[in-house]
Amino acid sequence: MNGRRVAIVGVGYSQVGRHSGLSERHHAAQAGLAALDDAGLTVADVDGVTTWGGDAIDFADTLGISPVNWHLNVGVSPAFITPAVHAAMAVATGHSEVCMAWRIMMQQPSGAELSAGSAALRSPDMSDAQFLYPFGDFSPTQWAGLLMNRYLHESDCTEEHFAEFAVAQREYAVRNDNALQREPLTAEAYLAAPYISKPLRLLDCDYPCDSGSAVIFTTEERARDLRQPAVLVEASALAAIHNMTFETLPDMVRTAPVHCAEVLWSRTDLTPADVDCAQLYDGFSVITFQWLEALGFCDPGAAGPFIAAGGTRLTGAMPTNTDGGACNVGRRHGANFCIEATRQLRGQCGDRQVGGAEVAVWANAVGPFAGAMLLTKA
């Protein structure tokens, strides 16, 4: 990233859980204070705020962060990477000295509530949805089923490889006190779980919950005096290749992560071989498969065999989603991967620590849009 070198100095979560009973504002306040405490900063130090979910100015006001010199609420975008990149850019360009990025994600209505008619999917704009809804295509699980089926068709991957992925993720979650699902999982249990949109099964989906996540960005110089070992932003990229109708993507296998990864690697002297751990979005498990290939950690089409051979496990070639992923820590919409990458580079991950981790990549989203950030130990 051009401009001042940027560091991540604080990370934190709210009381993440199912139907928490807490408001967006409450989650933002909890996560923000947790990140400040982690960093050894106070509200008086913060002068920039970004969020996806809720209103950054309102969250700042709630915590008494005033005045604010940089603020941004992002709309539909590739998960947490967007408020994160914009917070980092605000610091790099001098628009902010200490910028807090939030992702606040409230649990969506369940399939049972939707099919009973007691809740409805939010549909702010029917201009495109009119070509989906009358065909019974409402839910992200359905485009994910289409992407996963085409991926299975074109790649060396099988449904058993997806089972191995779910098992590997859960093994990490067992070692993570913050995970919501920590019971060991077998491949048989994965395969016995119901289909949602065949071949997509229940355990291919992230786990719905209310969550608040916050990450604090500041300059490398300022980071030196703070509580935690600094983690530096080496490079980042945001990419989009299509409108938000995943169903009409020109290619469901080589999607935005391919272009995003090319841009990311063009902005650094580091290469895939330098990366010690990867934190790759898993809102649906096929997304992680696409990122493993896009970032060059395995050959195109080979993510399934790579995972089945243990490639993503702690002892594998590329330890991946070491917090257990959103299938297990709950839907934190990519923020968990920024936070886990940061904690890995600090060496704070206990039983799931990747030994000697110095370079980590975290990446969000799939299909029309994607974002990724490369982090290094200072």
Add this chain to the structure above:
Amino acid sequence: MPPPGPPLPVTDALTEPFWAGAREGKLVIQRCRGCGLYIHLPRPACRRCQSFDLGHEAVSGRGTVYSFTEIHRAFHPVFVDRLPYLVAVIELDEQPGLRLVSNLVRIAEPDVRFGMPVQVEFEQLIPELTIPVFTRVAP
């Protein structure tokens, strides 16, 4: 309380021809009068030549299956009784990459193949709404 109806399109000048065509048993797709590019989903400008001079044309209704998924969980009351049903992305023969979302009918999921030739037919859900669906072309 009346039983819930299907989700209805909220049409405008760009999208009404698709639905009006379906009611008449025709598959109608937006097309650029400048360069001939078919455009779906409908847009106010052509992404290839940037023209605003766009119309709509009936197409052959022939295509192939690009991807498909068998839906096992409904996200709307109307579809509960239809489970499981097939949502598919159909690539129309008129132009590489010209895709639309539809349903595959009168075929079981294990019999669907990627690239399988299909042909449009029309299903009236309620008098106001007819949808184009696709069925396998007899080999």
